[in-house]
Amino acid sequence: MEIALKLSQNTLIVSLTGELDHHAAGRTRELLERAITEKNIKNLIFDFSKLSFMDSSGIGMVIGRYKLIKSIGGHVALVYSGRQVERLVEMSGLKRLMKVYPDVTEALTDIKEA
Amino acid sequence: MVENKMKLEFLSKSANEGFARAAVAAFASQLDPTLEELADIKTAVSEGVTNAIVHGYGHANGFVTIHCELFADKTIRITIQDEGQGIENVELARQPLYTMSGDSERAGMGFIVMETFMDSMQVDSTPGTGTTVTLTKKIADNTSAN
Numbered sequence: 001m002e003i004a005l006k007l008s009q010n011t012l013i014v015s016l017t018g019e020l021d022h023h024a025a026g027r028t029r030e031l032l033e034r035a036i037t038e039k040n041i042k043n044l045i046f047d048f049s050k051l052s053f054m055d056s057s058g059i060g061m062v063i064g065r066y067k068l069i070k071s072i073g074g075h076v077a078l079v080y081s082g083r084q085v086e087r088l089v090e091m092s093g094l095k096r097l098m099k100v101y102p103d104v105t106e107a108l109t110d111i112k113e114a
Numbered sequence: 115m116v117e118n119k120m121k122l123e124f125l126s127k128s129a130n131e132g133f134a135r136a137a138v139a140a141f142a143s144q145l146d147p148t149l150e151e152l153a154d155i156k157t158a159v160s161e162g163v164t165n166a167i168v169h170g171y172g173h174a175n176g177f178v179t180i181h182c183e184l185f186a187d188k189t190i191r192i193t194i195q196d197e198g199q200g201i202e203n204v205e206l207a208r209q210p211l212y213t214m215s216g217d218s219e220r221a222g223m224g225f226i227v228m229e230t231f232m233d234s235m236q237v238d239s240t241p242g243t244g245t246t247v248t249l250t251k252k253i254a255d256n257t258s259a260n
Contacts, residue, residue: 021135022164023128053135053153055160056223063221084153091230092223 003028005035010074011111012039013104015047022057029061036068043114044069045107048080059092066097075114077107115186118144122180126171126196130178134163138182138192145188145253154231155190155251161224162194162247170198170245188253189233197244204237 001018012035016028035041044065048054066076078100080089089095101107120141124130135156142155159180166178179195201207208225229235232249239245 019132019135021128021131021160022168023131026128053156053160055157055164056221056227057164059223060221083150084157087230088157088223088227091226092221 001027003031005031007039007041008108009112010041011043011045011108012036012041013045013047013108015050015104017050019053020048020051020058020061021053021055025057025061029064032065036065042069042072042074043111044074044076045104045111046076046078046080047104048078048085049103051080051082051085054085054088056088056092059088059094062094063092063097075111077101077111079104079107116183117186118184120182122182123177126167126174126176126178126198128164128167131160131163131167134178134180135160138180141182141184142190142253144184145190147253151251151253155192158228158231158249158251159192159194161227162192162249165224165247166194166196166198166245169201170196172199174198188255190251190253192249193246194249195244195246200241200243200245201237201239202241204239208237 001016001020001024004015006013014032046062069076076098078094078098080100089100099110122134122137124134138159139152139156142152163178176197181193183191210226228247228249232251234250236248237245
């Protein structure tokens with residue numbers, strides 16, 4: 001799985017391509033922990049639109065980062081498409097914690113206005 | 115009647131999760147599933163294998179064994195087995211959002227995902243001996259769609 005990080009002021013956009021499973025979630029978590037500390041990140045946007053597969057490890061990874069960002073007063077947003085990711089997001093109740101968007105641009109605009 | 119079967123055994127390393135999914139998906143393809151049915155099977159296998167690696171063995175090394183059987187009525191039966199620590203209370207473990215791990219990164223959704231994405235799930239476990247999860251799914255007759 002490929003991880004691309006992009007910084008927009010204090011919002012980090014995490015774009016994942018490929019399969020997000022327990023193995024990939026661990027790698028992503030390590031990378032994000034370093035980035036959030038080093039780059040003084042306040043908000044996170046998870047871009048899952050290019051994922052070909054995800055299991056509940058991805059949900060756990062998002063929840064873990066959500067707890068951290070929430071503790072510093074920031075916001076987390078989720079961008080995704082596809083039936084499989086939608087089913088997992090619905091089952092997890094993640095929408096109660098964060099907003100979901102069809103694309104990164106809309107998510108970024110909304111987060112900056114928040 | 116079993117028309118085909120396979121057995122797969124691999125070390126309990128997270129790097130093998132993708133391999134397990136791909137292998138079971140390739141085997142299940144013989145039943146001519148839709149992309150959605152295949153995605154369901156891959157997700158369920160991924161959850162079961164992750165449980166075996168994370169909860170069954172923890173930081174220890176062991177083997178995860180997958181058996182797959184294909185039946186004439188287009189049912190696939192998948193067992194995911196480990197010889198790890200086992201589960202003290204299976205009913206409690208099957209509660210949504212319950213996780214045996216103290217790690218806050220675990221969503222506790224593995225069992226509920228397997229139950230939802232497959233037609234049936236059975237969990238047999240003996241503390242200190244290991245756990246076997248048995249999943250079944252009947253593939254719809256998709257010949258006219260494909």
